[in-house]
Amino acid sequence: MGDSSDSEIEFCQNNNNRALNDERQGDEAPHHHIETERADSPLDYYRSLVEALRNRFTNKYDQPVWVSSLKARKRGSTESIASFADALSELARKAFSDLSYNAQEQMALDQLYNNLCPELHYVICKPSEASTQPTLDKHLIFNANPDELKHILKSVSDKLDSLASQEYIESKFKLMITEDLLGKKLKDLEKVIKLQVQKELDNIHKEVKVVSDRVKSIEDVVETLRNKVSDLEVKTDQLQEGNHQLLHKNKTLQEQIDEREVKVKSLEEKNNHLEQYTRCNSVRIYGVADDVSENYKDTCKKVISIISDKLHIKVGNGDFDITHRIGKFRSDGNRPIICKFVQRYLKHEVLKARRQLKGSFIVIREDLTRVNAKLLENTSAHDQVKAAWSDEGRIVALLKNNKKLVVSRLSDLDKVPVGSSGTVIPSTES
Structure with a gap:
């Protein structure tokens, strides 16, 4: 088993060296010759388009990631060799985008060789005439001998070389990719993009309409509030003007009231002085015994008796203008007497002599x-x-x-x- 592994590794290395030499020779002259002769072919147009797209959308900083992904790629337990080879080719194109197509395929082939197990038998199934792409199927067969394994691997290498040849790729591209197909795909993509853009625009228009309706309603509310505020401002100005006028009128009325109060007070004082002057000949006598049947004549006799007997002033009926009681009779008290003299000097004499009534409960005062x-x-x-x-x-x-x-x-x-x-x-x- 060890001799078989060493032989297989040596065989793979020789095959890799041969493929690299062919790649270098192909890049120097024949490949350039083919591109020169087919400069206007659809394949060259497709390649230039792919290269332009790659330069436009490929990030150079992602290349180390793709290299690591290529080296770490392993074949799954249920994955076919054809699917595995396609996956390695895709990773090689991304990892080595700056190399030629043949160099990228050679890198993918080297990674495929490294993942082949020398203990397995591989059988290459030729495609049918109706198939457009050959496929490789693997069958797990153990206990393989080295000679058969070398023969199988050589057949696989030859088949992969034929699959990676320039003529085969060009023929497949002619079948698969044309300008019409590419234009159709671009048109389909354009339709999808237009539909998506139109859908987004419709959504935006709906949202804008909703926002516009809301803004319109808000503007209506603001306009209504602005009108109300304007009306309130007008009413406030009117009220302020009316208040100013009322304040002015109130001030004027208050001044008039104050002036009239002064006049009324002055008139009251004058009236009081005049009223007091009319009473300048009158006195009031308190404490004189009262009787329910007393008349003004009886009252006059009692006054003459008090002035003559107690004050020792000679008076008669002719010295009095009037004498009478004030108020209604009360059994619990004596009503005061108003006595108006004809001459004022008699009042003065009576007031001077009233001290003689001290202790008699009779009081004489001015009529105020x-x-x-x-x-x-x-x-x-x-x-x-x-x-x-x-x-x-x-x-x-x-x-x-x-x-x-x-x-x-x-x-x-x-x-x-x-x-x-x-x-x-x-x-x-x-």
Whole structure:
């Protein structure tokens, strides 16, 4: 078995050397002669086309990968020799794209020889007349002798040489590839590409239409919102203008109200002064016994009796303009009496002598208006006032610092009084 292996290896090496020598001779002259003579043949056109496509689409950096793939390619357990040889030829063309066609086939043949097992018998089946390509089938037969194996391998080598010959390849290319066939394939490829491109364009058009519809709806919404915003801006401007006018009117009305309030306040004060002036001859007497059947004559007699007997001032019926009770009779109290003198000096005399009524529960005061009476009450209750009274309708306050102040309004008490003790400070409003 060892002698057989050595002989087979020697035979393969001699055969490889012979094939390489033939390849070199074929590349130097005959091959060039064939290409020169057949420069315009369809095969040359196909080769130039294949070379142009290879230069266009082949990456030179992938060549080491294809070389490694060629060296590592092994024949499968169920793979035929013909399929294995075709696969090696394809890898050789990719791995050695810069070599000639015959050199590429020689590289594939060397790899085929390296993968043949010397312990197997191979039988070459000739193709039938109707077949366009010879095939090689392998049959696993063990216990082969070296002489028969050499003969079989030589037959295989001769057959592979014939299959790799230039004439055979040209004949097969003439049968398989023509300009019409290539043009038809290109047209079919063009149709497929056009259909695919048209399909993609239709999809793009549909997507664009959907996007366009969405954009249109968004634009409509935006336009609607823009119109609403514009309307709101117009209404806002109108409201602002109306608000500005209302503010101006309000300001004018407020000024008018303030002015009228000043006038009303001034008129009220004038009216109060006038009303108080009409009461300059009148006094009010409190604490006089009341009777349900009392009339104005009885009231006048009681007043004359008080002034004459208690104040020691001689008066008669002719000294009074009017005397009467105020309000309705009440059993739990005495109604006050208004007494209006004909002459003012009698009022002054009565007011000067009223201290003599101390301890008798009878009180005589000036007849004040409602405003002045309320002012006197509030002034008496103020925390800075020691005592308060009225003088000719004016309210006088004795402060806790023993200074006197004429009060026209309650806010006068918040002012810092000026003047020495015992003096009356006239009000600015008096």
